[in-house]
Amino acid sequence: MAICRLSFGRYKSKKESIMRKLLSNKYFLLGSKIIIGLIFVISGIIKISNPFEFVESVNNFKMLPPELVNLFVIIIPWVEFSAGLLLVFNIYPKESATIISGLLVIFTIAVVVALLKSLTFNCGCLGNIFPQEIGALKILENLVLLGLSINILFNSSGNSFEK
Amino acid sequence: MFYVRILIIIFVAALMGIIYNSVSHSSIPFFPGESNNYASELKHKSENLPDSVKWEYNPEVIKWYPIRADQAYFVFEKGMAKFVDPRDEWDFEEIHIKNAINIPVYKFSEDMLKLKKLNKEDLIVVYCEDEYCDNGIALCDSLIDLLYRNVFLYKGGIDEWQFAGYPLEGTKVKKNQ
Incomplete structure (x- = not known):
C-alpha cells in the first residue's frame, strides 16, 4: 500500500513537473505572447475603426x-491595442499580460451577466467582421486566453530591452 | 514600479484614444449629448405613431431616410433637427426654411461641416428646391459617406414647405410679407 502511494506520488510530481516545464518553456511563452497580442491588436483596430459599431455592442450588454459608454468606447480599444502590441514585441510582457488579464476578466463577467439575463447578440468582441454570439464557447475562449496571459x-522573464 | 508601469501604459493608451477621437472622421462625443437623446426620442416616437405618419428610421443602419412634410415639420417644431439647404448662397438668401444651414453642394467639405457645427449624431434634415432637385440626394450621400448617422431627405423641398405655410426666412419672404 505504501509502495503504491509512493509510486502514485512520484507519478503525480512527474506529471506536475512536465506541466511546469511546458508552461515555462520559452517557445510556449513566445507563442502565447504572439497569439494573445495579435488577437488584442486586431480586436483593438477593429473597434477603433468603427466606434459606432462598438457603442452598439456595449449598449447591448x-x-x-449610458453616460460612460462613449468614454469606454473611446479608451478601451486603445488599451487593448497598446497592451497587445507591447506583448507581441515582448516589451513589458508582465505589465501587458496583467492589463490583458484584467480586460479578459471584465469581458468574461459581462458575457456571464448577459447570459444570466438571457440576452443573445453578437458580442462585438471582434466587431462585425468576425461576428461571435455570446455563449459558453465565448466564455471558454476567454478563460483559455486568461489562463495563457496569467x-x-x-513565467515570463523581464522585457526584451532588459535581455 | 510594476504597478506604475501598468498605470502609465493605460494612461498613454487612454490619451491616444482621446486624441485620435478628436481628429478622427468617425469621432463620437465623449458623453452622449442631447442629440443622442433626440435620436432615441425620434425612434421611440416613431414606434408609437399611427402607420400613416410612421418614420422609416433605424439608427443602427447608417443610410439616409426619406421624410415627408408633416414629419419634417414635426422635428422642426420640436427643435429636434438641423435643416440643411444644399442650394447655392443666392437661392438660400432669397428663401429658406427658418434657421436652416446653407451648405452648397459645390462647396461641400468636412471643414465646411465643422464650420457649420454639424455633429455626427445630430438629426439632419436635408431639403432642396423641390422633388426634382438632385442636390439634396447628393448632400445626403456625402453625409452618409462621412458616417453621419441621422440623415433625412425632405424631398418636397422649399416649394412644398412654402405651400404648406410653414415658417420661412429670406429676402424674398420679407418682400412678400
Missing part, C-alpha cells in the same frame, strides 16, 4: 450607465 504573468 446593458451594464454600463501564465505569461508568472
Whole structure:
C-alpha cells in the first residue's frame, strides 16, 4: 500500500513537473505572447475603426450607465491595442499580460451577466467582421486566453530591452 | 514600479484614444449629448405613431431616410433637427426654411461641416428646391459617406414647405410679407 502511494506520488510530481516545464518553456511563452497580442491588436483596430459599431455592442450588454459608454468606447480599444502590441514585441510582457488579464476578466463577467439575463447578440468582441454570439464557447475562449496571459504573468522573464 | 508601469501604459493608451477621437472622421462625443437623446426620442416616437405618419428610421443602419412634410415639420417644431439647404448662397438668401444651414453642394467639405457645427449624431434634415432637385440626394450621400448617422431627405423641398405655410426666412419672404 505504501509502495503504491509512493509510486502514485512520484507519478503525480512527474506529471506536475512536465506541466511546469511546458508552461515555462520559452517557445510556449513566445507563442502565447504572439497569439494573445495579435488577437488584442486586431480586436483593438477593429473597434477603433468603427466606434459606432462598438457603442452598439456595449449598449447591448446593458451594464454600463449610458453616460460612460462613449468614454469606454473611446479608451478601451486603445488599451487593448497598446497592451497587445507591447506583448507581441515582448516589451513589458508582465505589465501587458496583467492589463490583458484584467480586460479578459471584465469581458468574461459581462458575457456571464448577459447570459444570466438571457440576452443573445453578437458580442462585438471582434466587431462585425468576425461576428461571435455570446455563449459558453465565448466564455471558454476567454478563460483559455486568461489562463495563457496569467501564465505569461508568472513565467515570463523581464522585457526584451532588459535581455 | 510594476504597478506604475501598468498605470502609465493605460494612461498613454487612454490619451491616444482621446486624441485620435478628436481628429478622427468617425469621432463620437465623449458623453452622449442631447442629440443622442433626440435620436432615441425620434425612434421611440416613431414606434408609437399611427402607420400613416410612421418614420422609416433605424439608427443602427447608417443610410439616409426619406421624410415627408408633416414629419419634417414635426422635428422642426420640436427643435429636434438641423435643416440643411444644399442650394447655392443666392437661392438660400432669397428663401429658406427658418434657421436652416446653407451648405452648397459645390462647396461641400468636412471643414465646411465643422464650420457649420454639424455633429455626427445630430438629426439632419436635408431639403432642396423641390422633388426634382438632385442636390439634396447628393448632400445626403456625402453625409452618409462621412458616417453621419441621422440623415433625412425632405424631398418636397422649399416649394412644398412654402405651400404648406410653414415658417420661412429670406429676402424674398420679407418682400412678400
